[in-house]
Amino acid sequence: MDAPWIRTVWRHRDVMWDGLVVTMQVTAIGFVGAVVLGFVLCLLVMYVKPLRWPARVLIEFFRATPIYVQLLWVNYVWPGVLGWPSSFFEAGCAALAVQSAGYLAETFRAGIEGISRGHVEAARAQGMSSLLVMRRIILPQAFHTMAPSIMNQFLVVIKSSTLVSVIAVPDLMYQALRLTAIWFEPIAILSCTALVYITVITCLSLVFKWYTDRLRERYL
């Protein structure tokens, strides 16, 4: 008889791999959605007077609700009210995006406000349009101060993505729980799954740390 982890995890590595791919998809889509939505919310708060308060309320709501509550809320309430999302996968991505958008909006705002007014005024005086100022003057400088928290938020999205298994999105966690239910070998399966997550997140956080240090060396 093989060792339990060979019998369960290694024989089903294709299933686990499929799960990991879904995890990566959910994380990537959720994160990109969060960046876009967060940036829009940040611009609304900073530059569009009439929409400032609605945007603020949304940001605070996204930030102050636990991700799990948000996930269930998006999954059960949105389809009835908004007619979207139509699948569990979309609901999972939407919940992750909405959750992180609140945090990222605050990060973007802090980064943009950190740019000295003189730079912006100088660029405007040179005849640059507001859009060009944003793209050429504000964002490149703000990026250095925002990068650490953006990368940190990416790690948060990976960690939160384990929860989409609750609404039956077949990610790595979902496959692990399914295999556990079939084989009842929680020690082997859950430990291997935990190891996969820990390895991925630790490696990414090391890379991010290296990149942050390099940015700091170069620009401070």
Add this chain to the structure above:
Amino acid sequence: MLENLQQSLEAFDLALFWEYRAVLLPGLLYNFYVFFLTVGVAVGLGLVAATLRLSSNVVLRWIGTGYAELCRNTPEYITLIWIFYVPPLLLSAALDRNVSFSPLLAAVIALGLASSGYFTETFRAGISSVPRGHIEAARALGMSRSLTMWRIVLPQAVRHMLPEAMNQMVSLFKSTTLVSLIAVPDLLYQVSLVSNATSKGLPLYSGAALVYFLIIFGFATLAQRFSDPWRQRSR
């Protein structure tokens, strides 16, 4: 269109949420119960790990760092499930009798472990922000090591780490919602039971989201109010 409108109205008709307060309120209290138990575990473990990280012994320092990183880099959900299933089986095999964790115990251990990693960082930063000169001065005046810690280091360190520790606690409260996944009867668990029984998920989930939002937003705002003067005084 009309049907959609009707559903939107239903989604924010919180009367149903209020109707079931007799089951939902104890659920919310359970959230607070788990929260307070977990804060104890997390702060305790965090203090121990921070002490290890600041020790002069290289091996101990590595153990502290490794522990904090491990806790921080594991998704909370998998910590929760792992603690719920794996250690009881290992203990059963080792002790040769049936051991099982109650959901509450597993939840408190798992969330405690997960957030102790963040507390470790906060405590370490707070303690190392105290200038070495203060410690040396206290030692030169004849204070013992523990007295120096108690009278000189901690009062200053607490001031530095309080704002961060408050944030940590707010996110800890958010994680307590996860415990419903291993059948600890918290608010969200009760909500899912009621919504299965009545098949009226919309107002119940909206109500739960609203309640959590109000509590966490209120708590976070209070924490901010409370820690701003501290932050300024410590400068």
